[in-house]
Amino acid sequence: MEDAMRELSAQELGALCSNLQKACSKQMRSEEAALFGELASFYDQRREALPKAEYRMLLQLINDDLGRAYAEANEQASAVKDRGALRALVWGEKVTKLLKSLLVRYEKQQAGLLENTKVWVCEICGFVYVGEQPPEICPICKVPSFKIHAVQKEAV
């Protein structure tokens, strides 16, 4: 870790800090968790908006992850038998495929996709699910369903 840190954007630092916030909560260190939370919010608010955000850019990024990034990362992690990294890649690739299918379905069905139903996210692995009730156990990371949360539809 002696080498210089790479330049990280506000959104990257926001996620890095919210990860450390969660780690502190799991260690029952609520003060430290709140401090990392403060740092995460600072970076979340510092994000630079794109001049023109478009829906299809999401699919482009996802396709690049699925077509290249996961294969490359898997190769590196396999070469040194880093099973922790391989675990994250297995879960992450599955979740990314589900996100892609969700976005593709939305393109076809539009608002009908989420009409009269709910949408859920697993707080541990990011698993997404459309349906009335989430599965009893997350199919990706196997946590019980109380860690799978409904995403609310809010009025504008």
Place this chain on the structure above:
Amino acid sequence: MHAARNIALCTKDCVCLFICPTGATDTENGQIDFSKCIDGCRLCVDACPSHALYLVPGTYPQPQPKTEPVKTALLDLAKSKADQMALADQLARESEDPVFRQLCKTVAMSNRILAEDCYREAGYILPQSNAVRQLLKELVQKHEGDDAFPRDAVEALLAKL
């Protein structure tokens, strides 16, 4: 090492209340009063019939080392996930369609979790690690003269961790 209670498992058999020599297990919020809990005592942990009590370690070893290529690959993936999170948040903000906003919010939430997991496996798993300390110090330097930066929070973290 003090005790903590997993409230989702607790079946309120109260054995921890009977066995605790200091009353640390008897609180209004269901959690252990860490200031009263005796370091390493574990009487409540062994007595609990529902296995809802466990010991929280006070110190942790440095995480397993990561190779540079693995770290680089995971930081690249984390960047993609963080960019997707920011893009989805922006799309939600700029739309007036409640269903589209709900979809984008879902995508953003999921991507934050994916990015966080990449950072864990890229070497930022433990808040007390050297990697995190170095990161915090570099952030202080990077934001030199930036009044909005929560410098006090970072200094407090460096002192506590």
